Amino acid sequence: MVQLDRLDHIAIPVEDVAAAVEWYCRTFRCTVKYQDQTWALLAFANTSLALVIPSQHPAHIGFVSPDAEKFGALKTHRDGTRSCYVNDPAGNAVEILAAD
């Protein structure tokens, strides 16, 4: 059985972060890990959902890969994660996070 890579999070565009957080928390069983006026992070059982104002944070999907370094210079974020961004062939933004 081959080990598969993991979806760390998806970040989808919203216009009003507070309204989106309210809707997702009313609709699903999830918890708010972070929230400000430009983005929020919700925890689900198996991954996280980021709600982002597109002008402030790009919508994207983020996977963890042991080979993240192969795809670009990794930037260290405030939460300690390291990642780079690439585009898939259709232009979707994909974040590749190091496995550390």
Add this chain to the structure above:
Amino acid sequence: MVQLDRLDHIAIPVEDVAAAVEWYCRTFRCTVKYQDQTWALLAFANTSLALVIPSQHPAHIGFVSPDAEKFGALKTHRDGTRSCYVNDPAGNAVEILAAD
């Protein structure tokens, strides 16, 4: 500890399903569960990624909820899953799958 709901899959838009499948399988450790010319389904460790031609299949995110029936009449799909579609406040399409 509250049980949280689970992200079943994300479906993102692509122009060329075969090119997208090739890119994701070259970039990440994932396996192809289904593929035709209009969409493909890739298995990752914790969820699935659907690559869809938007004119054939809408881009969306799909969560499993024990309360799926509350959000609309559930349609049974060919694979036996039952779900309905709603929009979040920003207009993102959200599929709510029954937990059976």
